[in-house]
Amino acid sequence: IWRDRLSSNAAINYFPFLKREDILESAQYFMGVALLAAQRSRDPSTQVGACIVNEEKKIVGVGYNGMPNGCGDDTLPWRRSGDNPVETKYFYVCHAELNAIMNKNSADLKGCTIYVTLFPCNECSKLLIQAGIKNVIYLSDKYHDDEKTVASRWMLDLAGIPYHEFIQNEKRPAPSRCFRCRCFTSFHRNKCMETTKINNKYIIERREHSTYGR
Numbered sequence: 001i002w003r004d005r006l007s008s009n010a011a012i013n014y015f016p017f018l019k020r021e022d023i024l025e026s027a028q029y030f031m032g033v034a035l036l037a038a039q040r041s042r043d044p045s046t047q048v049g050a051c052i053v054n055e056e057k058k059i060v061g062v063g064y065n066g067m068p069n070g071c072g073d074d075t076l077p078w079r080r081s082g083d084n085p086v087e088t089k090y091f092y093v094c095h096a097e098l099n100a101i102m103n104k105n106s107a108d109l110k111g112c113t114i115y116v117t118l119f120p121c122n123e124c125s126k127l128l129i130q131a132g133i134k135n136v137i138y139l140s141d142k143y144h145d146d147e148k149t150v151a152s153r154w155m156l157d158l159a160g161i162p163y164h165e166f167i168q169n170e171k172r173p174a175p176s177r178c179f180r181c182r183c184f185t186s187f188h189r190n191k192c193m194e195t196t197k198i199n200n201k202y203i204i205e206r207r208e209h210s211t212y213g214r
């Protein structure tokens with residue numbers, strides 16, 4: 001019981017190999033990066049972020065929707081509709097996926113996964129397919145029934161690229177704890193490591209103990 005009451009600072013002295021178990025999952029981290037990137041967008045109605053991750057789970061490209069470089073955020077229109085389509089944003093804005101691909105910091109994107117806050121449109125899916133991206137994880141699908149999205153899904157299906165909605169992991173399972181000492185170090189779930197400090201040195205011994213009685 002007294003170990004339960006130790007502050008985490010004190011606990012690390014008694015259990016030098018103690019590590020945090022309730023860390024951010026990798027998928028949440030990558031979608032989090034995409035959401036953060038989206039906050040850089042100047043689009044007043046829809047901000048989109050994309051994060052491309054390679055097979056080693058390394059981030060290799062991040063982007064958000066914005067006007068092309070050098071074209072000026074204050075010059076081109078941000079509105080959605082107008083008498084003339086030339087006066088709307090749609091002819092100009094670079095999508096998050098395009099920017100994430102163009103910002104890539106690796107030789108190619110073959111086998112990568114893209115985490116994107118909005119389902120890719122048909123133009124973006126063409127880019128993703130041609131870039132060799134193998135998996136799409138999206139957050140919002142608010143244009144699900146638009147013709148562009150229907151065409152997008154068709155192409156992704158034909159190219160054999162799976163797409164999955166990102167599911168927020170709201171209720172995480174409690175991290176496993178040692179039954180006896182209640183520490184969070186999963187590898188000794190039933191094997192408690194007793195640590196004693198003798199002559200300023202930590203002596204660590206493993207003690208088997210039963211799983212009953214917490």
Ligand SMILES: Nc1ccn([C@H]2C[C@H](O)[C@@H](COP(=O)(O)O)O2)c(=O)n1
Nearest residue numbers: 045046048065093095096119120121
């Ligand atoms: N997969 C997508 C889809 C759209 N975008 C960008 C393009 C526009 O800036 C904005 C959509 O604007 P709305 O029609 O909702 O006013 O989102 C993107 O980057 N990636």
